[in-house]
Amino acid sequence: MFKGYLRSDGRKGIRNNILVVYTVECAHYVAKEIAYPFRKQGVQVIGFGGCYPSKYAEKVLHNLCTHPNTSSALIVSLGCEGFRTSELEEVIRLSGREVSTIVIQQSGGTQSSIGSGMEWIEKQLLKSKGIATVEMKLSDLIIGSICGGSDATTGIVGNPSVGRFSDNFILSGGTAIFEETGEMIGLEKEIMTRGVTPKLSKLLKNSILKAEKYYSAMGHGSFSPGNADGGLTTIEEKSLSSYSKSGNSKISGILKPGIVPSKPGLYLLDVVPDGTPKFGYPNINDSAEIVELISCGCQIILFVTGRGSVVGSAVSPVIKITGNPITYMNMKDDMDINAGKALTGEMTLDDIANEIEAKVIEIAGGEPSASERLGHHEFVLTYKSFQPLGPGCLPFT
Amino acid sequence: MKQSFIHLNPTDNVIVVIGEIENPFIMVSGKKIMIEDNIKFGHKVAIKEILPGEKIIKCGGTIGTATKLILPGSHVHIHNMKSNFINTYTLKDLYNE
Numbered sequence: 001m002f003k004g005y006l007r008s009d010g011r012k013g014i015r016n017n018i019l020v021v022y023t024v025e026c027a028h029y030v031a032k033e034i035a036y037p038f039r040k041q042g043v044q045v046i047g048f049g050g051c052y053p054s055k056y057a058e059k060v061l062h063n064l065c066t067h068p069n070t071s072s073a074l075i076v077s078l079g080c081e082g083f084r085t086s087e088l089e090e091v092i093r094l095s096g097r098e099v100s101t102i103v104i105q106q107s108g109g110t111q112s113s114i115g116s117g118m119e120w121i122e123k124q125l126l127k128s129k130g131i132a133t134v135e136m137k138l139s140d141l142i143i144g145s146i147c148g149g150s151d152a153t154t155g156i157v158g159n160p161s162v163g164r165f166s167d168n169f170i171l172s173g174g175t176a177i178f179e180e181t182g183e184m185i186g187l188e189k190e191i192m193t194r195g196v197t198p199k200l201s202k203l204l205k206n207s208i209l210k211a212e213k214y215y216s217a218m219g220h221g222s223f224s225p226g227n228a229d230g231g232l233t234t235i236e237e238k239s240l241s242s243y244s245k246s247g248n249s250k251i252s253g254i255l256k257p258g259i260v261p262s263k264p265g266l267y268l269l270d271v272v273p274d275g276t277p278k279f280g281y282p283n284i285n286d287s288a289e290i291v292e293l294i295s296c297g298c299q300i301i302l303f304v305t306g307r308g309s310v311v312g313s314a315v316s317p318v319i320k321i322t323g324n325p326i327t328y329m330n331m332k333d334d335m336d337i338n339a340g341k342a343l344t345g346e347m348t349l350d351d352i353a354n355e356i357e358a359k360v361i362e363i364a365g366g367e368p369s370a371s372e373r374l375g376h377h378e379f380v381l382t383y384k385s386f387q388p389l390g391p392g393c394l395p396f397t
Numbered sequence: 398m399k400q401s402f403i404h405l406n407p408t409d410n411v412i413v414v415i416g417e418i419e420n421p422f423i424m425v426s427g428k429k430i431m432i433e434d435n436i437k438f439g440h441k442v443a444i445k446e447i448l449p450g451e452k453i454i455k456c457g458g459t460i461g462t463a464t465k466l467i468l469p470g471s472h473v474h475i476h477n478m479k480s481n482f483i484n485t486y487t488l489k490d491l492y493n494e
Contacts, residue, residue: 152413152439155456156403185482186459212482221483228487231413231439233453233473234480237460306439326438343415345400 002365004136005071008096012136013068014299014364015042017315018124020074020117021061022047023088024081030104031076034117039375042128043121044314046291046379053082056384059258062091063295065099069315071128072098074120076113079105098124138357139173139264141364144293144301144316145245146179148286151230151306151324155241157342157349158304158323163247164353165302165360170249170266177255177296178246179269179289181211182222182282186236187243194251196265199392203254207270217277226307230324245304253394256386260297262397269296274387287311287380290318300360310334312371314379319359319369336363336370402442406457411441411473413455430470441473453478 004012020043022031028047035043046064048057065073065088073092077085085101092099100120107113145162147154166176184191188205195201215221221235232238252265261267271292272282283289290301290313301318303309308327312318322328325340336359341347347355363369401419402412414436421432425444432442441455447467452459465477475485 152441153415156405156413156415190458215483220486221480223483223485225488228475228485229437231437231441231474233441233475233478234461234485235483236458236480237455240456240458240460324439 001135001137002361003133004140004364005068006132006134007068009066011068012134012140013070014136014141014366015069015315015317016071016128016131017042017044017069018072018074018121018128019065019070019314020045020076020121021065021088023075023077023083023085024051025049026078026081027076027104030110030113030117033114034074034076034121037118038121038125041125043125044377046314046381048083048381050383051081053084054383056257056386057381058084058088060291060295060381061088063258063260063297064291064315065092066095066097067294067297067315069299070097071131072124074117075099075101076117077101077103079103098127136364138169138361141299141360142175142177142261142297143169143360144177144179144290144296144298145304146286146289146293146301147242147245147304148311149305149307149309150227150232150238150241152232153323153340153343154304154306155244156323157339157352158306158321159241159245161323161339161342161349161352161356162245162302162304162321164349165356166245166266167247167249168353168357170247170264173264175261175264175267177261177267177269177293177298179271179293180222180242180283181207181268181270181272182215183235183239183242184208185212185215185221186239190243196250196252197392197395200251200253200395203390203392204251204268207254207268207272210274211272211282214272214277214282218281222283230306252396254389255296256389257292257384258295259389269293273384275385279383279385282384284382285380287313287378288382291379291381300364302356304339308334310371310374310376311378312369312374312376314377317363317369318371318376319356319363320371321356333374334370404444405455408457409454410443410445410447411453411455412444414438414440414442425469432470433472436472443467443469443471443473445469447473
């Protein structure tokens with residue numbers, strides 16, 4: 001159906017990105033300068049700003065550097081931070097990808113680190129052209145869905161059309177991940193019918209209760225002033241809207257950031273940290289959620305917006321769908337799909353679901369999405385901590 | 398003709414504005430209701446009398462509880478309803494304490 005890139009672990013990517021990875025904020029500027037001249041050639045900056053160790057951040061960066069959309073990675077370290085750069089380098093090398101590390105303190109400082117980094121990127125750009133391509137079909141994809149800048153249209157047409165696409169996609173053998181248990185508060189009863197096993201349904205409910213506890217401790221729910229301007233009133237109204245992007249398929253398992261599903265099906269990504277609430281809000285913005293979805297292997301992200309978000313992401317393309325016909329008219333360049341046509345009666349939700357499928361195939365085949373065309377490659381990674389997945393979260397793996 | 402409102406589920410006690418309101422009078426179960434002026438796109442309108450403490454139903458689900466008497470045709474929003482889980486904050490609440 002379309003051409004992708006074959007990686008040595010057998011996974012298939014739809015982009016051939018080279019990542020420049022900073023391992024503390026102090027190395028961020030050098031990383032940005034290295035990547036800047038090549039930003040339109042698939043060279044992207046990701047990284048972690050914190051100086052204190054974080055197993056969570058290390059796991060996410062391990063997964064992104066060995067993601068099917070990644071061809072090679074350059075690590076940029078200051079030299080005294082808590083991030084274990086040699087482990088990251090080892091993980092990338094073992095995945096069959098080219099990797100190099102620049103330690104700024106040992107490379108003569110800013111100027112010469114930028115110089116040697118750019119030289120490495122130039123070489124990789126030549127090499128990455130030779131990577132084997134492979135035939136891919138729709139069901140080879142792991143597709144993540146998220147909504148942000150929600151308004152009333154998100155739950156009426158935007159998310160329901162993604163839900164319909166997702167149901168068809170899962171029937172044809174695909175893997176879909178939806179997220180944000182903080183936006184499932186109020187759905188404790190509804191979720192009890194969704195798991196493939198009764199045990200999983202109970203665990204799904206527990207993940208919502210955890211989110212409720214966590215957000216209550218933070219002081220307010222996952223709800224922005226713009227949500228209210230757009231007609232939403234409470235977290236449970238937003239939850240009903242957010243949940244509709246999961247469609248009607250049974251849920252096959254619960255994931256946490258950095259866990260890649262090994263079997264097709266529909267998964268819920270639990271993004272709320274385990275244990276006593278600490279480190280602040282579970283997800284400080286939409287980009288942080290997108291990064292976590294991609295850390296679970298998503299090669300494409302479907303982003304439903306009502307108010308109008310412009311973000312894209314590093315590593316995987318983001319397809320922007322708006323259910324608000326006014327937003328579509330105001331921000332046409334930033335949008336890939338106008339699901340508002342289902343609101344004005346020009347199209348049905350099934351028509352929009354088909355349009356999403358066609359767009360996914362087009363973007364997977366190499367066409368840039370709206371956010372890619374505009375140069376968006378947002379990336380956010382903050383402190384969190386998780387326990388390993390408990391028994392019953394992935395019943396059939 | 399373009400629709401101005403959508404009644405998402407037969408059990409809902411609100412409708413949602415999805416287009417320009419040309420005629421403020423609508424018929425609900427044989428009764429004529431006059432819709433309040435200036436309700437924005439995406440916002441909700443009561444189609445029944447809703448008493449304080451009564452549930453607000455949208456898409457067949459409970460989305461909160463009325464904090465005041467809401468008359469048919471009135472705007473249903475954060476000024477007359479609240480969450481049953483975590484309170485909705487406004488920038489005014491946060492910064493004009």
